[in-house]
Amino acid sequence: MFIKTTNPTFKNFGELVCDSLDRDFSKDINIKNKSIKKLKLTSDNSTFLKVNKGVVMILVSLDGKDIKSFIINRIINLKKGIYFNLISISDESEVSIISKDEFKSINLKEEYTYTKISSSLNIDQIYTKFYQEKGTNYSFAGESHPYWELTYVDKGNLSTNVDGKEYNLKQGDLIFYAPFQFHTQATLNNISSYLTINFKMDSNDYEVLCNKVFTLERESYNIISKLIEELSNDDIYSNDLSICYLKQLIIHTARLKNTYFQSKPTTHMRQTYENSLLNEILLFIDEHIYEKLSINTLCSHFCISPSMIHSLFKKNMDNTVKNYINELKLSKSKELIKNTSYTISEISDMLGFSSIHYFSKKFKTSFGISPTEYSKSIYD
Structure with missing residues (x-):
């Protein structure tokens, strides 16, 4: 997945310039390349980049080896001592750049190539x-x-x-x-x-x-x-x-690695029954997502055994019941953070997490960012 420069992790490499700059950009460059062999090094704290046309990916690194990529969606100011280069995601792009630097360059050990997302079949x-x-x-x-x-x-x-x-x-x-x-x-x-x-x-x-x-x-x-x-x-x-x-x-x-699988093909009647039951369970979970749901609660409501509901989720969802409920709760938490004025603590309580610490840990594990950082990224 692409990450924008508004993502909090970009702060390691530069900052956003939210207001229009009171200066003319000194150079406009056209970009068509889909790969790079070199990185440029900033030696000044004022290296501004602005995309005028197209979609541009900036590649940045602190050491010239570990490269991170971001889609530029704001005017950015790169920090001093950052290695960078640009790739055009669209057919062609135009970027304005202002800097007092005469950028030094280093060669990459391996050429970095962007592979476009397109159909091969x-x-x-x-x-x-x-x-x-x-x-x-x-x-x-x-x-x-x-x-x-x-x-x-x-x-x-x-x-x-x-x-x-x-x-x-x-x-x-x-x-x-x-x-x-x-x-x-x-x-x-x-x-x-x-x-x-x-x-x-x-x-x-x-x-x-x-x-x-x-x-x-x-x-x-x-x-x-x-x-x-x-x-x-x-x-x-x-x-x-x-x-x-x-x-x-x-x-x-x-994508199949083997011709035969341990999971035996089911009959049409059996699959129809499983699909119907699973749909009812998923609907129940969705309607009661703000409650403390457990496997025992589901088994009691649908009059089925724990082994049956485990098998149902494993065969049809390739997931466990607990993981599915947690994933849905975390997905709902993102919606609440984005669309409501509830605090992180209130959202944690609403969704039945045992503590805000546990909620934050699960959120970061799933999305790679804390709830607080996610909230800030929405409004940056």
Whole structure:
């Protein structure tokens, strides 16, 4: 995540100039570079920087080795003895600088390069979408085509031959076929239901996605459930959401380190029950977030055992109940600090923390900044 120069941690390197300066900036420089090989050193206490156009990242260091990065969102005055340089996040930028320094430069051991946030996997279009049920001994002779295809087995089993190699898919398994990759499909002595999607994708991850069977983990299963739902809808933006969920599914699948997982795929009925119960629990926690919540409170209210609620959160949230409640309370505390006039102590009490010291410690652990520093940063 980016950090702005209004963040309290920037005070180690310089200060904000909130008022307009009663002086003309002596030099305007245009910046296009996305990488730097050198750092400049300030030897004067008056090195002012102002961004006139674009988005600019300043790289700063106290020793020329440990580099921190900030997005310049105010006029700044760098301290004496600070190493710095600038990178343009936008296509090009303009910065005004005033300083009496003739900056000395040092070479970096390794070039610092900014990697822009952009998509490396693009899905332009979904051509076809089929959810079909096939009887026993169904056999498809095979095909190849100039687009990607995925098949997900929702029930039963499926056999597929890809470029002469046989693969067997069971419930919860997924396989990808690359463009022009010949493949057949057949059921294995039972009724099988599966989803098939043909789509146009710009990707070179053939080795990651192809010629293997993926058994979906719980999070990916939830994504494909949403994908199936949106593919069946005609609501506004359903097509956009379908492509988003398909892309998310592919990314999650590509990240899988192992073909099989200890978490066994659940049945659709079981997952529907778990989703409904979990949603009710999450809603209850949200509505009672200002109270002292415990696992026993939740178990008593929903008539379930502690082991069941632990399993529910672990499988579907990849989190513990206690952590989830604490994270939600801390998120609420940020909203209260930002949008109300309550003191830090009052907010700590409102959210049921045992002490303001404990609250401050948890807040800083989660967000890297104390509640007091966060409050000040909002109004700087």
